[in-house]
Amino acid sequence: MKDIGIIDIEASGLHFDSYPIEVAVRVRVRGECKSWIIKPEPSWEYWCTTAESMHCVSREELLRDGLPAVEVVKQLNAFLAEPDVILYSDAYRWDGDWIDTLYFAVKIDKPFYVDSIYDLIGNDKADQFDKHFSRLAESGKYRHHRAADDVEMIYQAYCQIMG
Template sequence: MKDIAIIDIEASGLHFSSYPIEVAVLLRGECKSWLIKREPKWQYWCEIAESMHGISRAELEREGLPAFEVAIQLNEFLSESDAVLYSDAQRWDEDWIDTLYFAAKIERHFCVRSIYDLMGSDKAPLFAAQKTLLAESGRYRHHRAAEDVKMIHEAYLYVAG
């Protein structure tokens, strides 16, 4: 099972009040990403998180799409898939996806699963080590969703053999 769909989300921080600011999906070799404009109720912002992903609030205001549009486009992009997306941070990513779809007031047509469950706990250390090597290689801009899904996919392929 090498051809899997992968999701990654960047957020305003790692806090229970954080919200999604960028989402990317890699599906059948095609990567799509969206910047998400802040919803009125989304207030939490972490300067440390901003320094990691490099996405400013001003950039989100200028270039981001409303949650409703992102949720619609994400559902459309995934409409012909098996509706399972794999994440290397499933608990966080699923919470942020729930936040996005709750704000959009529409139903999501996919589920988020842990990539670690797919590969098994025996391969998890190898996956983590390979992902770290890729992050340090300079080939990817770590902590940007589109780059991270590609990096996660490459590390997964390495482990899946």
Template sequence: MTRIAFLDFEASSLARTSYPIEVAWVFADGPSESYLIRPAPGWTDWSPEAERVHGLERARLIREGVAHDWVALHMLTTLRDVALYASAPSWDGQWLSRLLRASGLPRHALRLRATREAQRSAILDVLAHGGIPLPSRDGIAGKLLADLRRDAQADPAPDHRALSDARRECRRWERARSLAEATIRAAEPGFAD
């Protein structure tokens, strides 16, 4: 089975010229990593509004951040054979691509998929292993995913720090699995036959 991880970036802004300033990932089986990223030469975009959201000052990144090329190579080495998921794969994918390119690495060396895909896959896997007939799985998965979306709307606002946001996505995936397992337990005797 492929190992999976949930990844999140924080960035200098939401402008086209933005760049990643923090990255974190959490493996579904527990381990996690988080890095402040020292801006690459030429990365000058900075938004005071974004700084107020994530609370990271550019001076801190320069002082405490890890070299962008080290972070990129470490990610490539650590996450090469891992299924990577993010809550906003288009944004996070943009920053991942910018980090890889600035480090001289292929911009598509790592790919991100939406966390919703991981949730759906987890639900379908649990239902299949629980003996739920194939024709019923999609409908049940749709209902459970709708429940998850409602739960997510009630969540507190994100911290806008990469590690806590990646952990939140991992918890939502775990919740998807738990809901599917509860559905199996609640199934009437003989339903799974």
């Protein structure tokens, strides 16, 4: 089976001025997941308290504990290791925009593409995927709206319906 990657990004809000605060990627064959907390760039100012209440990461925590955006990009590129990878997301338009914001900020070319997990699984299995994902989110085993756990739930739901 061709290796697939899954990506999830948490952000400062759902606004055109929002920016990525956490990114996680899982590569299926390696079975490895990596995540990074991102220190906001100086020009990244927008903050939504509603988003904070969902992901439970404060801006102060990002400033204190986050890695600089350039370091996140370098580590993410090294983790992926091969060019032209497709990373699948359950919210690819948002995640694609936020990953573009991250790479644009550090002026490094992005060596991968973000696409929809729904395009990968097909319309006929979308409802099954959503049901599996919802069960996982409600199980108490994962922290929904944290990138690494969301990646794992996407992966587990994908495996459930694709075998």
